[in-house]
Structure formats: structure tokens, C-alpha cells
Amino acid sequence: MARLIVMGGGVSGHTAATFAKKWLGNDHEVVVVTPNSQWNWIPSNIWVGVGQMTKEEVTFPLAPVYEKAGIDFRQAKAVSIHPHGNKESDKEYITIEYTGQGKEGQTEELTYDYLINATGPKLNFGATPGLGEGTQIGEHTVSVCTADHAVHANLELRQIFEKAKAGERQKILIGTGHGMCTCQGAAFEYIFNIEHEANNAGVRDMVDIKWISNESFLGDFGIGGLHMKRGGYAASSRLFAESLYSERGIPWIIGAHVSKVDAGKVEYELLDGSTGEEEFDFAMLIPPFAGVGLKAFDKKGEDMTDVIFAPNGFMKVDAKYDAGAYENWKASDWPRTYQNPTFSNMFACGIAFAPPHLISKPMSSPNGTPINPTPPRTGMPSGIIGKAVAHSICSLIKEGENAHLHEASMAEMGAACVASAGKGLTTGTAAALTVYPVVPDFEKYPGLGRDLDYTFGEIGLAGHWIKHILHHLFIYKAKLKPGWTLIPE
């Protein structure tokens, strides 16, 4: 009997674990180690952040779902990996520290035959002075990265609206809180939902809303933007992004590295080296991401973290990490199997794998400050990668070490994204986008990097209906309800 341990129960890890258990049945063990007791449909946190959904609508307890599936659930955080075992045994294992199940603080060693790192991002608020400490958000800004953060964000937002109603002009600042953030799309959704809610609350004329991000152009989204067919033209996402911001009366600051956050004020540096300040009464700034901080130790107990992990804390996989300058980048730099190059029984999926480099062009200020979006891994690619990794491991378990590994390169897959611009059954809108491929392939698609026939976007009520349906569909799928495997990632 083989044991597969999946570290992380988010979109990617949960997908990997549930499919692995389905394919392996009771012949083998699947263990999920994840510190949260709840699964969170993160895309809908935006709506929690504006009070249009409750926390309970975007989360559900994992334990009953895993029990039903026959998955061994440990509510714990993974701390270290020991791929050579220790002095007593050659058997590889991880160490975990419980965060629930009545064992809070207790540590345990779990041996494994196969390991998936699906630990997602460390919300690195501490990377920007004043934004927070370590993974804890500070007191000056709010966040929508977790359901709890989003609940708090809405409470703060309502106070802003109350002040606006009382005649006090309010300033809202939304965007990225560091020069190397990703998730511009989430901030994009939040700013337009806030604008929509401000209109609904009748206070839009008393609220100044502004965007700040590290993108070199609006609509970069961490993927270097995209092109869509419009009226016979291949139109850049920049046109559509600027259009929406202009339409909604939202000015923007781009190419910005937020260097410091104080009460009611951010300081930033721009790509041209100039600096500035922006005041706010309410701010949501996405933190930069890093790996969660897993360590690795050899048989003697000596640190070997850098063998398995990149300096940013994400796990090395079958990517080309020495691609060099932007001009040398190729689609083939991106991983296909997500297998660790040193340990063939170790994989990473979702946000936890180390990308070979950015997708957007690297940029920095004359002072040397990097100001460029880092690569996003949204829900659809994360789910597809998780499923492919699970499939590979099941093949290895059933067929042996020469089994065919399944591939899911982001340079050969598309993504469907729906970015909400306001909730409402007959008044809401969303930008429904597909990008194919996610990572541009300038050799296959010279000039634009993507297939124009499969890359499109439009804003409308239909997009909002789709986003709402996806909310229910993916929660249904994650709860493993009847027919869940029929719903694609």
C-alpha cells in the first residue's frame, strides 16, 4: 500500500487529493495535511469583501468531505520535508504541526511514498513596511485574500460609506502593495465591486476611488496582457482596462512599488524612479506572495532547503530556471509534469511550484527596484495541474517508476477567467475572458503570443451570471457531490 501526502487543501491540493483517492480507491492511502478546517472558494471572497456574500457562503468544513471520500485529513501545517529519512530510517517523511482536531501545537512525523506540495502562497504582508508583519495584515489596510479578511474589509467599507453619507468625502485606494505582486485581477474585481456598491449606496459622488499597481500598463494582469478581436482589430487588454477605469471614473497609478504604508498614506516609487505619496481612508493592497516557508533536511538533519526550493520558497519542478534574459524566454521554459528534478516522488502544483521566470516583461526603476507583476496561477490552471499531478502519481503507483507522467504546461493550456465588476441579478456585470495559452508562446503565435480564435473577452450581465453559476458549481464539485467529476477544472 502506497501513501500519498498532499500538503494543502486549496483549489489545487483538494483537486489532486480527491482525484487521487477516486483513482486509487482503498488500495492506497491519501492523506491531506492542511492548516485550515474550511475550504474556501477564493474567487467569491470579493463579494464577501463588499457584503454581497457571507463567509459561510464561500467556505465549508473539509472534515466531513474527506471522511466521505476516505481521505485521511490532518488539520495541520506542514513544517519540513525529509526526503532521505533520518538517522534511524531511510524512509522519507514530513513533519507537521497540528492546528486543530484537538491537537493544536502537537507535532508529528508522517512517512510518505509520494508527496504533493500544494501549499499555495504565503501572504507576505511583511514585505512592505506598514502593510503587515510576516503573514499578518497590519492595521492600516484591509485584504480580501481570505474569507475572514474579506469579512473585516466589508465592515470597514460600510463605515466609509456611512461617513460619505454624512457628508465627509472619502478616499479609497485599491491595488497591489508591493512591486512584485500578482493577483492584479482580484484587486481589479474588488475596485469595481466597491464602485458598484458605492453607486448602490448613493455615495459614489462622495467617494474618490483610485487604483495603484505594479503593472507597466493597465490590463497586464501578470500575464503581459492579452489581445482580443474587436471590430476587425486585435485589441490589447490595455484598451479595455483603461476603458473600464475611465468609464467608472477611477484614475490609476501604475508601474508603482508601494514602499511603505502608514495610517492613511502610502509611499511609492515609480518605474521612472520618481516617488510619491497617496492618501486614503480605506485601502486594500494585495500583498506579494512567497512560498509558505517549508524547510528540507537531509538524513543527518542538515538543511537542504535550497536543493528542493527556489529562493522565493516555491518548489522547484521541471522548469528551465536558467532561461536568462527576457529575450531568451520560451514557452518551453514552463514545467509540464511538475515533478521535482531531484526527487521523482515529489511534485508541486498550483501556486506552490516555482515558475521559471515572470510572464510579464521584467522591469525595474533606475534605483534597481523591481516593479513587475509576478505570474498568476488562477483557479483553472491550478485545478488542471493538480489533476495532472494526481494522475501522474497514480500511474507511478500502479505501473511503476517508468510510468508515463501526465503533462499540463501553462504554455499549452488556456484559462477562463470571470472578473466581476459588480453584483446584481439584473444590474451586475463581469468581464468574461478566455486566454489561450496562459503563458504566451511567441514562437507558435508570433507577435501576440496567443491564439486569437480562443482568446476573447467581453463585459456584461452574462459574465456576472456565469461567475455566480461557477461559484455554486465549484463548491458543489469541491464537496464531492454526485457527478462532481463531470465538472471540469
Added chain:
Amino acid sequence: MQRIEETVKPYDQNFTTMVPTGFVKFFRTCLIWQAIRFVLINIKMIIVVQKSH
């Protein structure tokens, strides 16, 4: 949503952007038109999802 007259200022940041007219904005929430777009967008998305699996 604000109107072009209120949001666009000459030679301001948004002066050279592409701003939708009332015609475009109307169809964004026109139920009949959006029902048609709902079907077509879903078809396009399913095709992209199938290419990606």
C-alpha cells in the same frame, strides 16, 4: 456608473481611452441580448476548457 461628460477631462489621464457610449452600456445589461451572450460565452469557454484538458 458615471457618464462620459462627468468622467473624461480634456488632456487628462483618461482623455485618450476608449469610453463606451450609452448604446454599448445599454446592451451590457439588456436581458435579451445578455441571454444570447450567455449561451455564446459558455460555448466559447467550454471549447477552451476542452482544449486545455
